[in-house]
Amino acid sequence: MSNFYHMPVLPKxxxxxxxxxxxxxxxxxxxxxxxxxxxKTIGIDTPHFCYHQxxxxxxxxxxxxxxxxxxxxxxxxxxxxxxxxxxxxVATDRSSDKVKQARQxxxxxQLANHPLDCPICDKxxxxxxxxxxxxxxxxxxxxxxxxxxxxxxxPEFRHEDAKGQERGGKHVDLGPxxxxxxxxxxxxxxxxxxMRSVAGEEQLYINQRGDHAFLSTFPxxxxxxxxxxxxxxxxxxxxxxxxxxxFRQRVWNLSKTETIDPFDSLGANITVEHNDGQAWRxxxxxxxxxxxxxxxxxxxxxxxKLSKDRLTAGSFQKAEVPLAQAVARAGELVxxxxxxxxxxxxxxxxxxxxxxxxxxxxLDKKAELFSGSWAKVGSPDGIAQSGDPVGxxxxxxxxxxxxxxxxxxxxxxxxxxxxxxxxDLWALDAQKAKALEAIPExxxxxxxxxxTTAKATLSVGVRAWAEVRGTMVNCQGRIQMLNAAPILPSPxxxxxxxxxxxxxxxxxxxxxxxxxxxxxxIPALAGINYRGIGSQGRLLEGVVA
Amino acid sequence: xxxxxxxxxxxxGAKDIAVYRKLGGYSxxxxxxxxxxxxxxxxxxxxxxxxxxxxxxxxxxxxxSFVPRGGKPVYLVVNADEGEPGTFKDHVLMQEDPHxxxxxxxxxxxxxxVRTAYIYVRGEFLPAIETLNAAxxxxxxxxFLGENIQGxxxxxxxxxxxxxxxxxCGEETALINSLEGFKGQPRLKPPFPAVSGAWASPTCVNNVxxxxxxxxxxxxxAEAYAAMxxxxxxxxxxxxxxxxxxxxxxxxxxxxxxxxxLLESDKYCQGVVGKLKGVIPGGSxxxxxxxxxxxxxxxxxxxxxxxxxxxxxxxxxxxxxxxSVVGMLASLTRFYAHESCGQCTPCREGTxxxxxxxxxxxxxxxxxxxxxxMLSLADNFSYTTICPLASADAGPIQNFIGKYRAEFDAxxxxxxxxxxxxxxxxxxxxxxx
Ligand SMILES: Cc1cc2nc3c(=O)[nH]c(=O)nc-3n(C[C@H](O)[C@H](O)[C@H](O)COP(=O)(O)O)c2cc1C
Ligand code: SF4
Ligand code: SF4
Ligand code: FES
Numbered sequence: 001m002s003n004f005y006h007m008p009v010l011p012k013x014x015x016x017x018x019x020x021x022x023x024x025x026x027x028x029x030x031x032x033x034x035x036x037x038x039x040k041t042i043g044i045d046t047p048h049f050c051y052h053q054x055x056x057x058x059x060x061x062x063x064x065x066x067x068x069x070x071x072x073x074x075x076x077x078x079x080x081x082x083x084x085x086x087x088x089x090v091a092t093d094r095s096s097d098k099v100k101q102a103r104q105x106x107x108x109x110q111l112a113n114h115p116l117d118c119p120i121c122d123k124x125x126x127x128x129x130x131x132x133x134x135x136x137x138x139x140x141x142x143x144x145x146x147x148x149x150x151x152x153x154x155p156e157f158r159h160e161d162a163k164g165q166e167r168g169g170k171h172v173d174l175g176p177x178x179x180x181x182x183x184x185x186x187x188x189x190x191x192x193x194x195m196r197s198v199a200g201e202e203q204l205y206i207n208q209r210g211d212h213a214f215l216s217t218f219p220x221x222x223x224x225x226x227x228x229x230x231x232x233x234x235x236x237x238x239x240x241x242x243x244x245x246x247f248r249q250r251v252w253n254l255s256k257t258e259t260i261d262p263f264d265s266l267g268a269n270i271t272v273e274h275n276d277g278q279a280w281r282x283x284x285x286x287x288x289x290x291x292x293x294x295x296x297x298x299x300x301x302x303x304x305k306l307s308k309d310r311l312t313a314g315s316f317q318k319a320e321v322p323l324a325q326a327v328a329r330a331g332e333l334v335x336x337x338x339x340x341x342x343x344x345x346x347x348x349x350x351x352x353x354x355x356x357x358x359x360x361x362x363l364d365k366k367a368e369l370f371s372g373s374w375a376k377v378g379s380p381d382g383i384a385q386s387g388d389p390v391g392x393x394x395x396x397x398x399x400x401x402x403x404x405x406x407x408x409x410x411x412x413x414x415x416x417x418x419x420x421x422x423x424d425l426w427a428l429d430a431q432k433a434k435a436l437e438a439i440p441e442x443x444x445x446x447x448x449x450x451x452t453t454a455k456a457t458l459s460v461g462v463r464a465w466a467e468v469r470g471t472m473v474n475c476q477g478r479i480q481m482l483n484a485a486p487i488l489p490s491p492x493x494x495x496x497x498x499x500x501x502x503x504x505x506x507x508x509x510x511x512x513x514x515x516x517x518x519x520x521x522i523p524a525l526a527g528i529n530y531r532g533i534g535s536q537g538r539l540l541e542g543v544v545a
Numbered sequence: 546x547x548x549x550x551x552x553x554x555x556x557x558g559a560k561d562i563a564v565y566r567k568l569g570g571y572s573x574x575x576x577x578x579x580x581x582x583x584x585x586x587x588x589x590x591x592x593x594x595x596x597x598x599x600x601x602x603x604x605x606x607x608x609x610s611f612v613p614r615g616g617k618p619v620y621l622v623v624n625a626d627e628g629e630p631g632t633f634k635d636h637v638l639m640q641e642d643p644h645x646x647x648x649x650x651x652x653x654x655x656x657x658x659v660r661t662a663y664i665y666v667r668g669e670f671l672p673a674i675e676t677l678n679a680a681x682x683x684x685x686x687x688x689f690l691g692e693n694i695q696g697x698x699x700x701x702x703x704x705x706x707x708x709x710x711x712x713x714c715g716e717e718t719a720l721i722n723s724l725e726g727f728k729g730q731p732r733l734k735p736p737f738p739a740v741s742g743a744w745a746s747p748t749c750v751n752n753v754x755x756x757x758x759x760x761x762x763x764x765x766x767a768e769a770y771a772a773m774x775x776x777x778x779x780x781x782x783x784x785x786x787x788x789x790x791x792x793x794x795x796x797x798x799x800x801x802x803x804x805x806x807l808l809e810s811d812k813y814c815q816g817v818v819g820k821l822k823g824v825i826p827g828g829s830x831x832x833x834x835x836x837x838x839x840x841x842x843x844x845x846x847x848x849x850x851x852x853x854x855x856x857x858x859x860x861x862x863x864x865x866x867x868x869s870v871v872g873m874l875a876s877l878t879r880f881y882a883h884e885s886c887g888q889c890t891p892c893r894e895g896t897x898x899x900x901x902x903x904x905x906x907x908x909x910x911x912x913x914x915x916x917x918x919m920l921s922l923a924d925n926f927s928y929t930t931i932c933p934l935a936s937a938d939a940g941p942i943q944n945f946i947g948k949y950r951a952e953f954d955a956x957x958x959x960x961x962x963x964x965x966x967x968x969x970x971x972x973x974x975x976x977x978x
Contacts, residue, residue, distance in 0.1 A: 005745065006733070049890075059733045060888040062929050076928060081733055105925035109894040142918055147905050150897060187887065206728075209711075210885035211897035 006057045008080070009033050010288065011041060018086040023095035035079035035090060036064055044092060047103060047132040049110075049236045050188040051080035054292040056197055058189050063110070063132060065102040067091040076102055093136065100136075107137030113149045113211060114237075115183045123238030125251040129186065152214040153182040154207070169214065174204075175222035177229050177297060178240055182214045185239035191215070191231035198294060198383060199225050215239065227383055229297050233284060242281075244301060249280045257485035258285055258535050260472065261299040262347055262391035262465045267474035268295045268384045269536070272303060272466045272485045279303040279466060279487050284384075287536050290478065291384035299384070303466065309449045311461035312490035323492045326460045330419070330443045331503045333458065334359075337417035340367040341408055341439065344401050345422030346390035347373075348496055349470030349482060350522075351514035353392070353399055355497035356421065358517055359504035368415075371396055372405030374428040386475045395473035398522045398543065409435045417441045419503075421462070421496050426451035445496055461493055468495040469511050471518070471533065477543030479525070481533050548773060550761035550781050551754060552797040554642045560676055562683040565644040573763045574651055574689055579697040583614075586656035590759070592767035594779030599624050599715075599752030600828070600858045602778075602846045609749060611739040612657050617746040621654055621662035622738075624720060625753045628667060628712035630829035630880060631860030634783045635753040637795045639666075639673040642757070643680035647703065649756035651689065652763055654701045657749055662703045665720050668710040677705050712884035716932050717750040718742070719886065730886040731932035752858075754783055774800035778845035782856070788863035789821075790814035800856075804834075804842040808863060819865035823948070827857025829877055830937030832944035833870075854944075871956045874945040875900075875907050881938035892935035895926035899942060911957035913964050916946055 011030035018031045022042065029038035034057075036046045049061035057080055064079040069089040076098065093100040110129065118124045143149070153168025161167045169182030187206055192215075196202045203223050207216050217223050223231075232242045254273040261268040268291035271283050282303045284295040314326020321329070334340055340363060344356045360367040378387030396403075409432050418439040425433040427450060436442065437455065444456035447464035469484045494502075501508040508514055512530075519525040524540040532538060559565040566572075581589075591606030612619055623646065627635040639646060650662050666674050681703050684690045692700045706724055713719045714729040721743045723729035742748025758780060762770045771779045778800035787793045790808055792815045798807060804826065808814045824839040825831060832854040834842055842852055849856050864873065882900040887893040899922050902915050919942055927939030946953050957963050 057733070058888075059931060060890070062890050065929065102925075102929050106890050106929060109890045109898070109926065112894045112898050144902075144905070144912070144915075146910070147901050150901070186890070187893065189888070206887070209713075209887040210882055211887070211893050213887040213893065 006081075008037070008051070008053060008057050009083070010053055011037050018084060020084060020087065021089045023090070023092055029084055031084060031086070033084055035066060035068075035082045035084060038084045039066075039079065039090075039092065044094075045135070046079045046092070047128075047136045048080060049128050049132070049186060050190060052190055052193075052234055052293070053286070053288075054198070054294070055190060055193045055234070057081050058193060061106070061110075061186070061188050063103060063106045063136070065099055065106070067096050067099055103136035104139055107133055108139050108142070110186055111137070112143065113151060114186070115149070115151060117184070121181075121184065121238035122241045122246055122251075123184075123235070127238060128236035150211050151183045152185055152187075152212075154214055154216055157182065172216075174217055175224045175228065177243055178223050178232060179243060179246060180215060181239050181241070182216070184237050185215045186237055187213055187215065188236055190234045190236070191240060194231055194234055195223075195225070195228075198230075199227050201225055203228075204231070226296050226298070226381070227294060229300050230284070230294050234293070242300075244304070245281045249275065254280060256283075257466070257483050259466060259482045259485070260391075260474075260480045261295065261302065262472060262482065263302065263389050264296075264299065264385045265388040265391050265393050265475040266290060266380075266384060266386040267391055267472055267478070267480050267537075268299050269480070270295060270299065272487070274485050274487050277487050279306050279485060285535075289476070289539075290474070290480075290537065294384040296381070296383070296385050305448070306464055306466055306487060307489065310464075310489045311446055311449050311453060311459060312493065313461055315453075315456070315459045317457065323461060323494075326458060327499055327502050330458055330460060330499075331505070333417055333441050333443060334363070334367075334419065334503055337366065337441070339415045340417045340419060341412075341415040342367055342369050343405070343408070343418070343420045343423060343425075344369055344371040344396060345373075346371070346393040346396050347465075348392065348422035349468065349472055350392065350395045350399065350518040351470040351511045352421065352496035352500070353396060353401065354514050354518035354521065355500035355504075355506065355508065356419075357399060357401065357521070358506050359419075359500050362504050362506065369401060370404050370408040371401045372403035373423070374405065374425065374432065388475060391474070392472040394475055394477065394543070395471075395479075398473060398524065399518065400521060406432070409433075412436050412438045415439045417443065419443045419445070420452060421445035421500070424450045424452045426455050445499055447493075460499055461490070462499055463488065463493045463495045467493070470495070470497075471515065471530075473540065473543070474537070475544070477540045478537040479528065479533055479540055480537035481530060481535070547797075547799060548781070549797050550770065550773075551638065551645070551757045551783055552641070552795070554645065555637075556641070559642045559644060560640075560680065562644060562680070562687055565642070569764075570644050570760075571648055571687075571689055573648060573760050574695055578652065578655055578763070579695075579699060581655075583656050583658060586652070589767050590656070590762065593762045593770040594767075594774075594777075595755065595758055595762065595770065596778065596846065597752055598754035598758075598782065598859070600629065600830075602856060605751065605755055608739055608751075609653075609657060611737070612747045612749055613740060614658065618661065619657050619659050620743045620746055620748040621650060621657065621659040622717075622720065622724065622743060622748055622750045623650065623662070623664040623753055623756060624715060624717065624750055625664055625666040625670070625673075626708055626712075626715035626720060627670075627753075627858075628710075628715045628884075629858045629860055630877070631787055631825060631862045632785050632828050632858040633787070634785045634795050634859065636670055636673055638753055638757055638783065639670070640676055643676050644684065645757045645760055646677075646753055647680060647684050647689065649759040650703060651694065651701060652759045653749065653751065653756055655699060659749070660700060660702070662701060663724060663743075664703065664705045665714070665724055666705060666707055667714075668708045674705055674707055681705065711886075712880075713886040713932075713934060716934070719932070720750065721748060728886075730888050733931060775845045775847070777847050778856075782844065782859050784844070784859040784861050786814050786861040786863065788861075789818040789865040789868070790863050791816050791818060798844070800845040801848070802844050804839055804844055804861070807844060807861065814863075817863060817865060819867055822864050822866045822868060823870070824864075825860070825862040827855045828860035829862070829880065830933075830940060831855045831857045832940045833948060835948050870945050870949040870952055871903075871907060874941060875903050877941045877945075878903050878938060881934065885934060885938075889930040889935065891926035891929045892938075895922050896935065896938045898922060899938070906953075906956055909956075909959045911960050911963055913957065915957060916950075916953055920946060
């Protein structure tokens with residue numbers, strides 16, 4: 001609760017280094033930061049619950065104890081709130097029995113009233129209580145069975161279990177997205193701080209005091225916010241779980257693919273988590289310069305669309321055809337056309353758009369490239385979305401593709417073939433899109449059955465965003481990577497650039513060919529390869545003032 | 546005749562400003578004060594050796610000297626939350642002599658350049674709140690509060706803020722959170738309130754009694770005050786004495802007065818009722834003194850620290866041989882478990898856990914090892930928390946059990962099965978829901 005104005009000072013890559021003494025050895029650490037962060041830079045993990053890099057420091061869990069030197073000699077202090085001071089002495093559990101004992105003691109208190117229902121808890125496998133018990137606890141229980149535990153919970157949820165023991169609050173419905181297990185809550189206050197200082201709407205609070213305290217929403221109110229599912233990530237235990245993921249998967253069975261959210265031009269960094277060819281959840285991936293540790297509920301739930309309404313084959317003249325046949329037919333149509341309108345898209349990667357550009361260039365005067373979007377542009381929410389649903393809008397601009405979709409509408413009659421990729425034009429503005437129906441052959445490349453494929457004379461299923469490797473440039477001018485999770489609904493699906501390469505006979509064999517083409521068009525990309533972009537993206541020089 | 550610096554107006558009807566002024570009240574609020582610089586005023590308090598009467602005994606002048614100048618507004622907050630079991634002096638002080646508190650606040654206000662001051666009063670003290678509000682109204686009418694006090698150009702407003710009766714809101718940063726409208730939970734330190742307190746502005750938090758000593762010091766000089774008491778514990782202190790004495794009550798004596806004099810003197814408590822068993826010298830948080838220790842004790846910060854206890858808030862609780870120390874400790878552990886604000890894990894879970902063990906023992910279900918567990922838990926939560934409430938619970942646990950062990954063992958032994966092997970929790974399939 002207190003000190004919600006103290007944001008932690010995190011180490012900057014270019015921070016000045018100072019020398020401190022850790023466990024008897026002099027080491028160099030960044031100046032100004034706290035000891036949890038400083039120790040991390042030299043490879044020492046400090047067990048903690050309440051501390052979070054992107055939340056104000058609360059210092060309530062007391063798990064992160066170290067010893068530091070003060071006027072009265074070495075004494076215990078919490079690492080998360082102790083700033084680095086040049087020349088200071090620090091002792092961790094590696095050299096100090098006092099630290100070891102203090103951490104073990106806190107661990108024992110933490111578990112004293114915890115239900116220990118890991119076998120049925122969704123957090124098991126990624127739970128700080130489990131991890132810290134292994135790192136800092138490993139004590140024998142001193143509990144007396146007949147004294148029992150004091151389980152946490154609101155009065156209205158307290159109940160007696162089969163053994164006659166009074167229990168607290170289980171599966172409390174907090175609102176549309178989140179379920180709370182009050183018994184498991186360790187009152188670390190992270191979720192409260194998130195709602196207060198990140199979401200900006202105080203909807204959770206810790207009611208009561210002492211060991212009777214419990215987490216809840218305000219009386220008669222819900223937890224309901226565009227970002228509320230983030231509390232399920234930062235909850236160190238299984239107290240807060242998302243309805244979308246609860247009981248679906250054991251987290252240790254999931255593999256992770258690092259990618260970004262392509263439906264917002266900030267490009268929030270995420271991991272798509274999957275097994276057996278299916279995506280089960282999306283988690284935020286921390287990027288201090290982009291989305292910090294947060295993603296919107298919209299971003300988080302994008303994975304659900306990956307297995308719904310997928311277009312896994314082609315269709316021609318209302319009949320389903322194999323993909324290869326549809327692509328071949330599209331090639332014939334384009335090459336045989338009198339005049340082709342190709343629509344590039346800011347929801348596709350640089351690679352895809354470079355392919356569309358190359359297609360138009362290869363068709364000479366016969367083809368014209370259009371782009372733009374009819375999607376509504378909102379304003380930044382200050383958390384993890386820019387409000388612009390066209391993720392790669394800046395990338396398109398850098399490729400020199402202009403936003404002239406309305407011009408295409410006006411001149412539709414000039415064309416006899418239309419090729420659209422990465423747009424659901426008829427869904428966004430059916431009125432304007434109607435004009436395009438004047439073009440007799442309409443080829444649509446799309447991952448989904450949608451309003452636009454419905455108007456197509458030829459449609460080709462393609463891979464969706466989570467299934468491709470490629471790059472986008474976010475609204476800050478940062479080039480970021482998308483990576484392909486192995487979750488294809490059909491093994492035959494190809495990314496847009498590959499389909500376009502077949503249509504235009506470009507002969508590209510991997511996304512690197514496409515990326516090279518994009519590089520040729522964007523001077524700022526010179527010398528930057530996929531590895532150089534890395535997992536945190538790379539700010540392009542001089543792209544955004 | 547001992548000099549009284551705080552309680553001299555008791556029983557004289559000084560609630561009324563006319564009476565208070567006739568007794569010499571508000572005489573310090575005049576040219577002599579407003580001619581002093583802030584620096585001189587702080588220096589005066591520093592030379593008097595006055596130490597905070599709220600519990601920690603921090604030198605008042607030194608605390609004032611930490612308050613930064615010329616930046617954000619400086620707030621004065623009077624700590625009238627008085628929640629420590631055994632303490633009842635502040636309530637009586639405010640009831641008997643509210644204007645002395647106001648006068649002390651004006652002196653402090655001038656020293657620190659305070660424009661707005663608050664008195665944070667424990668919620669249950671309704672009569673005191675009424676008394677204070679009436680006195681403040683009178684002081685406004687007489688020109689001692691509000692704009693341009695006595696034509697000096699100095700202005701001060703005082704507001705009475707009613708708490709909700711939480712012990713933890715006596716801790717100064719919890720008090721500030723509560724004053725700001727948040728849950729009363731202590732803040733991380735630093736920053737200390739003197740630098741960044743209420744609304745992130747410099748805030749001076751002082752106990753009622755501390756401020757009420759100021760008019761006397763200003764009038765009679767720092768040296769006269771420092772001449773009383775001991776060299777390091779100067780002046781007088783108001784003690785709240787309760788328990789097994791003939792005449793419990795509020796007594797002001799010079800610091801350094803022997804404890805037994807306070808208990809036995811005809812001027813004060815007039816003797817112990819029954820056979821003395823022990824004394825809690827400074828409020829429930831201070832470790833208990835056995836009869837032998839009590840005989841040696843003098844009531845000043847240093848002497849009590851040498852006995853490994855503390856003067857605290859000056860709440861002396863006396864108990865005789867008819868009292869069960871196990872029962873006493875049980876009420877203390879219940880109190881601390883109930884009053885823990887619940888943010889720190891060790892305090893939240895530990896104080897409650899220790900309390901439940903002791904409850905089991907008191908209920909005749911104690912087992913060998915329970916006391917050791919309690920002691921070990923107390924050790925574990927006494928040095929790992931944000932505020933000293935957890936250590937305030939650990940102290941009594943360690944001392945009561947340590948000093949009266951036989952009595953605790955006897956209670957454990959009431960359980961015929963006390964020596965049986967301990968039951969360890971077993972896996973209980975199906976018990977989760
Ligand atoms: C748990 C706890 C409770 C406290 N309760 C009170 C109280 O009721 N009254 C009080 O004056 N000080 C109380 N204090 C001490 C204050 O934090 C603070 O030190 C004091 O108000 C400062 O004033 P002083 O310097 O004039 O003593 C308490 C401290 C703690 C840790
Ligand atoms: S619900 Fe989770 S995040 Fe919130 S206070 Fe409890 S343990 Fe912490
Ligand atoms: S020690 Fe106890 S009362 Fe003090 S801040 Fe921590 S939990 Fe609250
Ligand atoms: S992580 Fe430092 S106190 Fe919780």
